[in-house]
Amino acid sequence: MNIKKIVQEAGAAEKKNQFDAALQILRSGLKQFPGQQELIMAFAHLHEKLKKYPEAHSIYAKLVDKEGKTSPAAALGLSRCLLGMSRFEQARKMLTPLYQQNPDSAEVLIGLARCAQHRGDLADAGKLLDQAQRKEPDNKQARHERARLQIANKAYDDAIATLEKNIDRDDLYGDSIDLWIETLKTQKRELYQREKLREFTRKHPQRPEFIFGLGLTYSRAGEIDNARDALGKASKMLPGNFRILYELGAVERIAGNIEHSNRLFEQVLELKPDHAAALRTYGLELKYSYGDKEFTRLNTVAAELSSLDITEQLQMHYALGKAYDDVAEYPTAFKHYAVGGLKKRKQDVFNEQASARMFDIMKALVNRESMAKVEQTGCSDETPVFILGMPRSGTSLIEQILSSHPDIYGGGELKYITSAMENIDILERRLKLGDVEAAFPYDLSASYEQRGQWYVAMLKSLAPKPYKRMVDKMPGNFNFVGLIHAILPNARILHSRRHPVETCLSCYRILFAEGHQWTYNLNELGRYYRRYWDLMKHWREQFPGVMYEVRYEDNVNDVEGQARALIDYLDLEWNETCLSFYDTDRPVMTASASQVRKPIYKTSMNRWRKYETYLKPLLDEIGDLVEQYEAELELPQPQQQ
Numbered sequence: 001m002n003i004k005k006i007v008q009e010a011g012a013a014e015k016k017n018q019f020d021a022a023l024q025i026l027r028s029g030l031k032q033f034p035g036q037q038e039l040i041m042a043f044a045h046l047h048e049k050l051k052k053y054p055e056a057h058s059i060y061a062k063l064v065d066k067e068g069k070t071s072p073a074a075a076l077g078l079s080r081c082l083l084g085m086s087r088f089e090q091a092r093k094m095l096t097p098l099y100q101q102n103p104d105s106a107e108v109l110i111g112l113a114r115c116a117q118h119r120g121d122l123a124d125a126g127k128l129l130d131q132a133q134r135k136e137p138d139n140k141q142a143r144h145e146r147a148r149l150q151i152a153n154k155a156y157d158d159a160i161a162t163l164e165k166n167i168d169r170d171d172l173y174g175d176s177i178d179l180w181i182e183t184l185k186t187q188k189r190e191l192y193q194r195e196k197l198r199e200f201t202r203k204h205p206q207r208p209e210f211i212f213g214l215g216l217t218y219s220r221a222g223e224i225d226n227a228r229d230a231l232g233k234a235s236k237m238l239p240g241n242f243r244i245l246y247e248l249g250a251v252e253r254i255a256g257n258i259e260h261s262n263r264l265f266e267q268v269l270e271l272k273p274d275h276a277a278a279l280r281t282y283g284l285e286l287k288y289s290y291g292d293k294e295f296t297r298l299n300t301v302a303a304e305l306s307s308l309d310i311t312e313q314l315q316m317h318y319a320l321g322k323a324y325d326d327v328a329e330y331p332t333a334f335k336h337y338a339v340g341g342l343k344k345r346k347q348d349v350f351n352e353q354a355s356a357r358m359f360d361i362m363k364a365l366v367n368r369e370s371m372a373k374v375e376q377t378g379c380s381d382e383t384p385v386f387i388l389g390m391p392r393s394g395t396s397l398i399e400q401i402l403s404s405h406p407d408i409y410g411g412g413e414l415k416y417i418t419s420a421m422e423n424i425d426i427l428e429r430r431l432k433l434g435d436v437e438a439a440f441p442y443d444l445s446a447s448y449e450q451r452g453q454w455y456v457a458m459l460k461s462l463a464p465k466p467y468k469r470m471v472d473k474m475p476g477n478f479n480f481v482g483l484i485h486a487i488l489p490n491a492r493i494l495h496s497r498r499h500p501v502e503t504c505l506s507c508y509r510i511l512f513a514e515g516h517q518w519t520y521n522l523n524e525l526g527r528y529y530r531r532y533w534d535l536m537k538h539w540r541e542q543f544p545g546v547m548y549e550v551r552y553e554d555n556v557n558d559v560e561g562q563a564r565a566l567i568d569y570l571d572l573e574w575n576e577t578c579l580s581f582y583d584t585d586r587p588v589m590t591a592s593a594s595q596v597r598k599p600i601y602k603t604s605m606n607r608w609r610k611y612e613t614y615l616k617p618l619l620d621e622i623g624d625l626v627e628q629y630e631a632e633l634e635l636p637q638p639q640q641q
Contacts, residue, residue, distance in 0.1 A: 003033055007042050014046065017208065017238050022046055037063060037071075044077055053084035054307065072098060079111050086309055088118040106132040106139050113145055117152060125149055140166050140173035147179060156187050168200060170207075177209050181216065185514070188436050190415075193217055208237035212244055219251050222412045227251045242271040246278050258285055274301045276308060276315035280511070283319050288326035298323055310347060314340055318511040325509075334614045337509050341520035350517035352524060358433075358479065359531045365426050366482035368542045373427060378487040379452025384459060385469050385570060386417075386484060388477040389496035390532055391516060392506035394552035398496055399473040401555075401563050404577045408570070409467040411459060413474045420455040421483050424448075431483075452487040469570050478532060481539040485546045492570055495536065498552035499633075500625050501608040504529055504618055526621025533625055553633060 001009075006029035013022040026043040033039060044059035060081065063074040070078075075098055082091035092115040098108045113128035126149060132142045143166050150159035160183055166176035184193040197214040204210055215230030228251055235244045249264030265282040268275050279298055288295045298319060305316055317340030324333035385402070387395045403410030415436070422438035424431045425445060439454050440446035446454075459470050469492070477484065481493060504526065507519040518528040539547060548569050555562045563578045608615070619626070 001029075001032075003029070003036055003038055006032075007038060010042060010046070014049075019046070019050060020240060035062075041073065041077070048077065048080060048084070051084065053081045057081035057085070072101065076107055076111075083111060083114055085307065086118075088115045091115055104131075104135055106136040106142060109135075110139070110142050110145055113149075117145075117149060122149060122152055140171075140176070144173055144176050144179065147176070147183075151179075151183060156183060159183055160187075164196075168203070170204065172204075172207065172209060174209055177213055181213055185220075188415075190217065190221065191437060194221075206237075208234045208244075211237070212247075215244075215251075216247060219247060219254070222254070224251060224255045228255075240271060242268045242275060242278075245271070246275065249278070250281065253281065269297070273297065274304070274308070274312075276301070276312035276319065280315045280319035280322070283322050286326070288323040290327055295323055295327070310343060314343055314347070314511060317343070318509070321509060330610050331614075334611055338614075340511065341508065344511070345517070345520045348517045348520075350520075350524065352518070352527070355518065355528065356531060359535055361431075362479060362482070362535060363538050365429060365431065366486075366542075367538075370427060371482060371486055374425075374448070374486070376448040376486075378448045378485075378489050379456055380490050381452070381456045381488065382490045382571075383456060383468070383470050384488055384491040385471045385494065386477055386491060387471060387473040387475075387494045387496060388481070389475055390478070390498070390503045390507070390529065391475045391512075391519075392510065393475070393498040393503050394496045394550070394555060395473050395475050397552070397555060398494060398550060398566070399471050401559075401578050402469070402471055402566060402570070404580060405567060405572065405575050406577065407468040407572055407575075409463045409470045411462050411470055411472050414459070414462075414472045415474065416455050416458045417472065417474070417477055417480060417484060420451045420458075420487065421480060424451065424483065424487075448487045455488065468572060478536060481536075481547060482543055485543055493547045494566070494569075495547045495549045496552065497549060497629075499606075499608070500529060500533075500622050500629055501615065501618065502552075502606075504622070505608045505611060505615065508618075522615065522617035523621060526618045529622050530625065533622075551633075 006025060010022045010025040010029075013019075013025060023043075023046060026039060026046065029039050030036070030043060040059060040062055044056045047053075047056035047059060057078060060070075060074050060077040064070045064078075075094055079091045079094040079098070082088075082094065091111060095108055095111045095115070098105065099112060102108065109128045109132035113125040113132070116122075116125035116128060125145075129142055129146050129149065132139060133146070136142065143162055147159040147162040147166075150156075150162060160180065163176045163180040163183070166173040167180060181193065184190070194214070194217050197210055197217060200207075200210040201214055211230050212234040215227050215234060218224075218227035218230055228248070231244055231248045231251060235241065235248060238244060245264050246268045249261045249268065252258075252261035252264060262282060262285060265278045268278040269282070272278075279301060283294065283298065286294055288298075302316055302320055305313060308316065317336045321333045321336035321340065324330070324336065385408070387398050387402075389395055399410045399412075402408045416439075418433050418436045419439040421431065422433050422436050423440060423442045423444075423446075430442070440451065459472065460466070463470060475496075478495065481495075484491060484493060504522075507516065508522065508525060510519070512519065518524050548566075550562065550566070560579055564574055567574050567578060
């Protein structure tokens with residue numbers, strides 16, 4: 001077989017998404033024709049397409065002669081790999097002479113635009129992209145970089161429209177799908193995203209990227225059967241694709257199929273041993289020991305930590321924190337949590353002033369006096385049950401216990417209530433909760449009853465049959481207790497409480513999938529906790545008897561007694577299945593996915609003491625609240641109103 005034929009066969013396999021076969025064809029060709037430039041270029045480019053940038057860079061480097069010279073095509077390949085590895089300054093130095101040789105090369109201009117954007121020169125990046133797009137108006141990479149620039153300038157709607165030009169076509173640009181999905185996620189436009197993906201899937205049924213994207217959307221919404229079906233179809237179209245296998249593993253973990261989930265993560269790690277997210281998620285179910293295979297594998301990848309991109313570094317820091325906690329090396333464990341938190345805070349902006357302002361607005365607007373003046377009644381439906389409180393305070397455990405009852409459906413962490421309350425009238429004020437998809441447009445001025453009815457309809461649409469009670473376990477709904485009671489006066493509201501430091505430390509040690517930016521700095525975390533504490537005090541004082549309060553420590557010490565009291569509060573008949581909550585087969589979307597499927601263990605209390613030395617910034621913020629809570633624990637559980 002000649003060289004041209006080898007390249008053609010590899011290209012044909014690649015078009016069928018048979019990437020392993022394409023790599024093997026080129027590998028065999030290089031054994032037959034060692035050092036042949038066309039084969040080396042094709043081999044490097046395929047690694048690059050698979051985002052194996054370090055490997056691709058090493059292959060392209062074989063085309064550099066002893067004097068450091070190479071062809072423009074190989075130099076471009078090397079620069080693309082450097083960009084892929086976030087080594088922007090090195091990429092710029094390689095692209096500059098290429099630009100001098102050929103100032104009209106769209107690919108060179110696009111690469112330089114990426115470098116300019118990275119150093120913060122958005123104006124220069126825009127000029128370079130203008131030049132590239134004048135040269136090649138339909139260049140998909142240039143359009144993709146234009147969208148990145150629009151996002152940097154906060155022109156999100158423009159970016160979404162730009163990306164869709166790269167997506168809604170037979171020869172789509174794969175990276176644009178990822179960026180489109182991420183942008184819509186940050187803009188809270190999940191409903192739009194789902195409908196567009198369904199549209200794209202119908203128009204382009206042979207494109208696995210759309211089916212994969214739809215599977216991700218279903219997974220994030222907790223629609224496990226739909227997610228499993230879509231991701232399974234995508235996996236059949238792209239067998240051995242580690243991204244799809246990882247998401248399938250994540251879905252099975254949510255569904256409670258931990259062994260199956262781990263097998264999928266093991267497949268991912270066979271294909272990509274440095275897959276940081278798989279290492280972290282797989283490690284959540286392990287008990288690491290010095291010298292074991294998993295501990296060694298994790299630290300082997302950690303040796304190259306600086307070569308990973310920032311998202312992978314974050315995953316690795318939290319994976320290493322868990323591993324070193326398991327082997328009781330607490331100083332090392334905490335260092336990884338602290339460094340991971342620092343990097344996460346740099347990546348995700350947290351506006352503490354805006355966050356604090358929302359707490360103040362709630363206390364000022366939603367109180368006994370103001371709500372008494374609102375001449376509206378809400379929806380009288382008794383189905384909704386809200387479990388709320390700080391994240392990691394035991395909300396998942398309560399939901400799992402309740403959902404074990406045959407008359408209760410656990411809906412998980414739902415975002416409907418904020419959509420229902422967006423633009424709500426409180427006397428002469430219109431409440432803006434922020435960047436959420438509103439159920440009712442601003443100019444409609446929907447009534448409290450309409451808002452409650454919309455919420456109930458959305459809640460009931462989740463279940464395959466009618467239930468007497470349905471649970472919404474979004475912890476952050478603690479912000480809206482007074483409003484929830486206004487639009488759903490017969491809803492049950494459960495407030496889960498846990499030791500302040502246990503709660504905060506557990507938050508600090510988690511890499512959340514989205515939001516919770518206040519958890520990555522101990523001082524900010526402490527101040528946020530104090531605002532939460534004060535707001536819950538406000539709700540108790542202004543709306544007495546509206547919340548049923550549950551302490552995590554009481555649940556641990558008296559499972560049956562507390563479970564019976566909860567069921568009684570929901571006005572249902574007791575059922576013994578509530579005591580076998582760990583056997584209940586239902587999706588759990590939170591970091592507690594595996595814990596709630598195990599019997600309660602008392603080692604979950606007082607774990608914070610092993611990190612006490614490092615928690616001074618947190619204790620400085622909430623030390624008095626710790627004393628108050630610990631004093632409460634010494635007293636009998638108060639009677640609920």
